[in-house]
Structure formats: C-alpha cells, structure tokens
Amino acid sequence: MTDPVDTKAWKALTAHHAAVSSTTLRDLFSADDTRFDTFQLKAAGLFLDYSKNHITSETVDLLLQLAEESNVKRHFERMFTGDIVNPTEGRPSLHTALRNRGPEPVMVEGRDVMPDVKAVLERLRVFSERVREGSWTGFTGKAITDVVNIGIGGSDLGPLMAVEALAPFAHERLTLHFVSNVDGSHLHSTLKKINPETTLFIVASKTFSTQETLTNAHSARRWFLDSAAGEEDVTKHFVALSTNADAVSAFGIDTQNMFGFWDWVGGRYSLWSAIGLPVILSIGMDRFEQFLQGAYDMDNHARTAPLSENMPVMLALLTVWYNNFWQAHSHLIAPYDQYLHRFPAYLQQLTMESNGKSVHVDGSPVQSATGPVVWGEPGTNGQHAYFQLLHQGTHMIPADFIMAIESLNPMGIHQDLLMANCFAQSEALMMGKNKEELATEMRAAGASDEEIERLSGHRTFAGNRPSNTLLVQQVTPHALGALIALYEHKVFVEAAIWDINPFDQWGVELGKQLAKSIHAQIDKAQTVTSHDASTNGLINRALKFKNVLA
Ligand SMILES: O=P(O)(O)OC[C@H]1O[C@H](O)[C@H](O)[C@@H](O)[C@@H]1O
Numbered sequence: 329m330t331d332p333v334d335t336k337a338w339k340a341l342t343a344h345h346a347a348v349s350s351t352t353l354r355d356l357f358s359a360d361d362t363r364f365d366t367f368q369l370k371a372a373g374l375f376l377d378y379s380k381n382h383i384t385s386e387t388v389d390l391l392l393q394l395a396e397e398s399n400v401k402r403h404f405e406r407m408f409t410g411d412i413v414n415p416t417e418g419r420p421s422l423h424t425a426l427r428n429r430g431p432e433p434v435m436v437e438g439r440d441v442m443p444d445v446k447a448v449l450e451r452l453r454v455f456s457e458r459v460r461e462g463s464w465t466g467f468t469g470k471a472i473t474d475v476v477n478i479g480i481g482g483s484d485l486g487p488l489m490a491v492e493a494l495a496p497f498a499h500e501r502l503t504l505h506f507v508s509n510v511d512g513s514h515l516h517s518t519l520k521k522i523n524p525e526t527t528l529f530i531v532a533s534k535t536f537s538t539q540e541t542l543t544n545a546h547s548a549r550r551w552f553l554d555s556a557a558g559e560e561d562v563t564k565h566f567v568a569l570s571t572n573a574d575a576v577s578a579f580g581i582d583t584q585n586m587f588g589f590w591d592w593v594g595g596r597y598s599l600w601s602a603i604g605l606p607v608i609l610s611i612g613m614d615r616f617e618q619f620l621q622g623a624y625d626m627d628n629h630a631r632t633a634p635l636s637e638n639m640p641v642m643l644a645l646l647t648v649w650y651n652n653f654w655q656a657h658s659h660l661i662a663p664y665d666q667y668l669h670r671f672p673a674y675l676q677q678l679t680m681e682s683n684g685k686s687v688h689v690d691g692s693p694v695q696s697a698t699g700p701v702v703w704g705e706p707g708t709n710g711q712h713a714y715f716q717l718l719h720q721g722t723h724m725i726p727a728d729f730i731m732a733i734e735s736l737n738p739m740g741i742h743q744d745l746l747m748a749n750c751f752a753q754s755e756a757l758m759m760g761k762n763k764e765e766l767a768t769e770m771r772a773a774g775a776s777d778e779e780i781e782r783l784s785g786h787r788t789f790a791g792n793r794p795s796n797t798l799l800v801q802q803v804t805p806h807a808l809g810a811l812i813a814l815y816e817h818k819v820f821v822e823a824a825i826w827d828i829n830p831f832d833q834w835g836v837e838l839g840k841q842l843a844k845s846i847h848a849q850i851d852k853a854q855t856v857t858s859h860d861a862s863t864n865g866l867i868n869r870a871l872k873f874k875n876v877l878a
Pocket residue numbers: 480481482483532533534535536537538541595596681833836
C-alpha cells in the first residue's frame with residue numbers, strides 16, 4: 329500500500345489547504361447560500377449537517393479522491409466478508425455479523441457464523457426473559473432486583489453507555505450497576521447498595537484473564553458466599569460473558585451459565601455480542617433487536633452508499649482533513665442529551681484504542697498523524713466548563729454536536745432550551761463576533777469608546793471554528809445502534825486511509841506487564857532497585873507510607 333502522504337490526493341490536498349486556509353467559514357457562507365443543502369447527509373434515521381466545515385466542493389472532491397485512492401470501499405468489503413483485517417492477531421473483525429439481520433451468511437474459515445450468532449441471541453433471550461419476569465430466582469427464591477456487570481474496557485464502556493442512553497426503556501424492577509475499576513472502592517460502593525439474595529453478577533471478559541475484572545469478580549464471589557448457604561448457590565447468581573470457556577470454569581462459573589462470543593469480535597466492538605447482556609436485561613430482547621437493526625441499517629448504508637453520500641466516510645474524511653492538513657489533533661464530542669453522558673467515554677476507547685497507532689499495517693512507521701484525541705461531556709454542561717477554550721483559546725478543536733430533537737422526558741421548555749444551546753454553540757464557534765459587532769452591542773449598552781477599545785480584544789470572538797451537527801429524532805434503541813455503528817465505521821475509514829490496523833491494541837500490554845512485576849514487588853515489601861530511579865523511588869516511598877518497609 330502507498331503511504332497516504334504519497335497519494336496524489338494527499339499532495340493535492342496539501343496545496344489546496346495552502347490555498348484555502350485563509351478563507352473563513354463566514355466567507356464561505358456568504359459566498360454560497362446553498363451550503364446547508366449541499367453539505368448534508370441522511371443515513372439510517374440520522375441527519376448530518378457538515379456545512380460548518382472548512383470545505384468547498386473542491387475540498388470534498390479531493391477528500392473523496394483520497395478515499396478512492398485508499399480503496400475504502402474494498403476495505404469495507406474485506407471487513408464485512410470476514411477477511412483477516414486484523415493481521416497482527418490473524419483475525420477477521422466481524423462485529424457486523426453480530427447485527428446482521430439479513431439472510432446472507434457470513435463466512436469465517438469457510439464456515440457460516442450466523443447460526444452460532446443466532447443461537448447465542450436465542451439463549452440470551454430465554455435467560456433475560458426469565459430474569460425480567462422474575463422466574464429466575466436467587467438462592468432464597470426471590471426475584472433478581474440488581475444486576476452487577478463486572479468488566480472493564482470494551483466489557484464495560486459499551487454496555488454501561490447503552491444502558492444509560494436507553495434508561496427511559498429500562499425494566500422497572502431491575503437496577504443495573506457497573507464495576508470496572510480495580511480500586512476496591514468501586515466494588516465496595518456497589519456492594520453497599522445491593523442484597524446478595526436478589527443480585528445477579530455478570531462477569532464480562534472476552535479473555536477472562538483481565539486482572540481488574542478477575543480481582544473484582546473474586547471479591548464479589550467471596551462477598552456473596554458470606555451470605556449464601558454454599559458454593560452451589562453461585563450458579564443462581566453468577567453468569568459469564570466470554571470467549572474463554574476454560575477460564576470461566578476455572579473461576580467456578582458453570583459454562584451453562586456462560587454466554588459466548590468469538591475471537592473475531594474485538595473488545596471495543598463487542599457491545600453487539602453477549603457483552604450486551606446488561607442492555608438486554610435492562611431494555612428487553614425485542615428492543616435490543618431494534619438496537620441491532622439500527623446498526624445493521626448503518627452497516628448497509630456504509631457498505632452500499634457511494635462515497636460522496638456516505639456518512640461515516642464523510643465524517644472520517646473531515647477528521648483526516650483537520651488532523652493531517654490543519655494540524656488539529658483534538659476532537660470534541662458534545663452530545664446534547666443527558667442520557668448520552670457516557671457516549672464520549674465510549675468513543676474514547678473506540679477511536680483512541682483503534683487508531684492510536686504509529687505504524688502501518690505492514691509495520692513500517694507512519695509519516696503523518698493518526699488518531700486524534702477524543703473527549704467530551706454532554707451539553708449544556710461543557711459550555712460552562714471548557715467551551716471558553718473552544719471559543720477563544722489558541723487551538724482549533726473540531727466538534728461533533730449530537731442533538732436528539734425529542735426528549736423522552738418532555739418537561740416544559742427544557743428540550744427547546746437544550747436545542748437552542750446546541751445550535752447557538754455551533755453558530756458562535758463558526759461566526760464569532762468581530763470588533764464592529766461588539767462595538768455596536770456595547771454602545772447600545774452605554775459603553776464609552778474608550779471602554780470598547782480596552783475590552784475589544786477580550787470580548788471579540790475570532791469564530792471560524794468548525795463543527796458537524798448530527799440530528800436524531802429521539803434516542804431510541806434503533807437510533808443508538810445507528811449512531812454507534814456510524815462512529816465504528818468512521819474509525820474504520822480513517823484507519824483505511826492512514827493504513828493502520830484499527831483492531832489490535834498492543835499499546836496496552838507494556839503497562840500490564842510492568843504492573844504485574846511491580847505488584848509482586850509491592851507484595852514482597854522489600855526495597856526495590858530494579859527500575860529507573862523515579863519508579864524505584866515511588867515504590868519505596870509507597871512501601872514506607874504503607875509502613876511495611878523499615
Ligand atoms: O474483555 P476483556 O478480555 O476483559 O478485556 C477488557 C479490555 O482490556 C484490554 O486490555 C483492552 O485494552 C481492551 O480492548 C479490552 O476491552
């Protein structure tokens with residue numbers, strides 16, 4: 329594969345950037361009153377306005393040429409049809425098979441995986457219905473009231489985000505809890521709220537070897553056994569979601585209580601698999617299927633829509649445009665919906681674990697920036713915290729505003745105010761306020777010319793800051809499925825352009841290795857000299873704090 333910087337489109341985009349970078353968004357809008365109609369897309373119930381970006385039709389043509397030269401369509405086909413798109417682990421990446429609602433088979437090593445996918449979904453349906461209707465009972469015969477998901481990373485962020493996002497559809501009797509951090513306070517504060525007789529623990533771990541999850545699961549099991557009559561009661565209160573049946577048995581969970589998935593499902597793409605059990609318990613299997621359908625609709629869009637009408641492709645190209653040509657390496661996600669409050673955190677793993685890479689698929693070093701830093705909070709809260717920097721700071725931070733038009737909890741003027749704030753922010757970021765506008769405003773409020781002069785640097789806004797706005801009718805299961813799949817495919821297209829592998833995560837391994845050896849040293853409680861001076865110093869100081877070192 330050609331390095332993206334060596335493609336014709338990349339070179340043309342570099343020249344194009346130099347030619348257009350001084351044109352402001354205000355200029356672009358005053359020169360063309362059809363921008364909003366030109367730069368919009370619809371897909372799977374979502375509406376995207378991308379007109380508030382530093383683009384002209386020529387920019388879009390060049391970006392589309394880059395997508396062509398990067399064989400984006402072929403990359404999609406390879407992923408959807410089960411090719412080894414994760415060569416460092418020798419695996420396909422088939423989260424799309426998990427939500428395939430169509431009749432087409434999906435082949436892995438010559439075998440259709442769809443029957444297995446459907447069989448697990450069926451088992452999840454039966455199990456979740458029993459828990460939801462109250463016929464799955466605990467060791468004293470009572471119905472389950474609390475479900476604790478113990479998992480981390482992809483085995484936590486997805487189900488947690490989706491359970492929160494779909495809270496209006498939640499089962500009335502069931503309260504969902506999520507324990508991820510190995511910090512004992514996380515488990516402790518959860519255990520304080522629940523009763524062992526009516527709690528179901530879900531131990532969620534693809535590998536079933538993750539230190540945090542196993543530590544939390546063992547502690548939860550011990551806590552449970554303190555109240556239960558005996559080991560045999562564990563079966564009624566612990567289930568596992570994993571690809572590793574041996575490790576599940578070794579932990580002491582009957583594999584009849586295990587819901588499996590497969591190594592061709594990446595952790596951060598696993599929400600659609602058995603890892604979605606907390607979501608299924610909360611909203612029910614019928615709604616979970618609507619969630620899968622939303623993602624499937626977006627999959628079909630990504631796979632079949634021409635590049636120029638393809639929403640994930642366009643979002644990816646805009647990220648490449650800013651990241652690689654405008655040197656804007658930070659990306660804000662601003663969902664104007666309180667229930668989407670964990671969506672930015674979810675996208676952090678999806679995007680930063682996928683595209684935080686410095687080498688191409690063949691292992692050679694990249695020559696341009698890859699995945700940006702992704703962050704955010706729900707609106708309107710962010711406005712009262714860090715939006716100052718977005719409006720007047722020295723960085724250009726492209727933003728995605730996500731607005732659900734209808735609230736699932738309509739209350740007076742709340743939703744209209746939320747919407748007004750969302751639209752006001754993207755307008756303010758783009759239009760800014762020049763000195764003349766400020767002067768008119770201040771004069772009307774009685775300010776003197778001297779005062780206007782003194783404050784104009786502080787109170788003007790340069791504007792010219794780009795954003796996308798995504799509209800959705802309501803955050804329903806279908807809409808959420810489509811939204812997540814949109815970002816999954818966006819990340820995939822970016823990786824295809826940068827020629828990096830978005831499906832491995834070797835970068836998390838070194839810290840895990842070192843933590844193991846440092847844990848052994850902390851346990852030994854002897855002065856440590858095997859690390860660098862800072863790390864030795866910190867361990868030894870900590871041992872002194874613990875009072876275990878002379
Ligand atoms: O599901 P598990 O095997 O427990 O993995 C949990 C998480 O930990 C790993 O270190 C990876 O960084 C994540 O991609 C993964 O989702």
